[in-house]
Amino acid sequence: MTSQTDLAAMLCSRLCHDMLSPVGALANGLELLADEQDPDMRAKCVELLEHSARISADKLKFFRLAFGAAGGFGEAIPIIEAQTIINALAADNKRVTINWAINDPSLPKPAIKVLLNLAQIALDTLVRGGTLDIGAERREGAVEIVARAKGDRIAFDETIGRALQGDLAAHEITSRTAAAHMIALVAEELGGGLQYKLGDGVLVLGAVLPEPEGLIG
Template sequence: MTTSTLDLASLLCSRLCHDMLSPVGALSNGLELLADEDDPEMRQRCFELLEQSARISTDKLKFFRLAFGAAGGFGERIAVSEAKALIEALVAGNARITINWAISADALPKPAIKTLLNFALFGIEALVRGGTLDLAGELRPEQIGDGTAELVVRASGPRIAFDHAVGRALEGSLPDAEMSSRTAPAAMLHQLAETLGGRLQFAIGEDALVLGAVLPGA
């Protein structure tokens, strides 16, 4: 996989646009309904739908700003509580998914946070029938550098749905010709881990997906 930075950025933008299309489209539809509606109860319902769509749009933008973008600056540590809030907001409307946290550090280097967010996204997408998302991690101190971040995300539930092309992108073995907006986040993580001298791995079964990362000096 030799995807250029420009191509990868373009694919990530396509992924962002794809994921934002539904909530933003709902806002547009809600405004059209509101303009033609005179019944007070229906207008109130339109306002509720608009508020819901606006909240979903905001939550997704905040998530992708850190997961894909440069939020938080470069080389900065980011509070785990911030990542937790973003991930939990992403599944706020899905009562079928339960999230468990086991991260000992209060803050992690930005590459580790970006990896955690994207791993969580892969896990959430795999739980098409609901289930449990477990997120664990620690930051092992080193004599030189910021330490090594170790992360594990496990999605468990009935009939896990995971695109193996995403797994190949994580490993760096996906051909450029098969790259897409769906696999771009995984390709970004591979390049990030490779730059740090780290490694990513995954294991998939019928009822569980496990994603792991070791990021030295993250």
């Protein structure tokens, strides 16, 4: 069984891996800006810096809610926070269209954590573009979540699917599967579960998460 320390280390590795590119671009842009004298090239350097800074900020916001404790929020988090983060992460991929189907103005922290991770996993599979449909609703004392990716090619590692269902051996949990393993633990602690279904050009990720009694409404 993977210890909490091992899981934390793998999540940190995932964070560092995802942040390396935009932070590296910031460093490169600053070097270019320091040496460049041409006004047009300096303007391009500033544009690069702005772009990399925005990507870095968007990723950190994602990690804060998807992996962290989401300090500053109460027990429920506004849906607009999750929508803003996912829309921002997908903004540079013009071939992906995101559709939202969530009527509740907020959801419990664990549900937001699961929703963000499922949405990110689904988004990553759309290597040739497509549509990402994200929905959630409260029903019968539970939050039901779905993330559906549809495209010409779905690049999905079913090891991640097994991690979502809690079927991985300890040695199979890596920085690539750690996020899926983490939300599987979140679902288990709540008495719920996760599932996935992979078809021809379609991936559906789902979750059913019982709500704490104080948040049912």
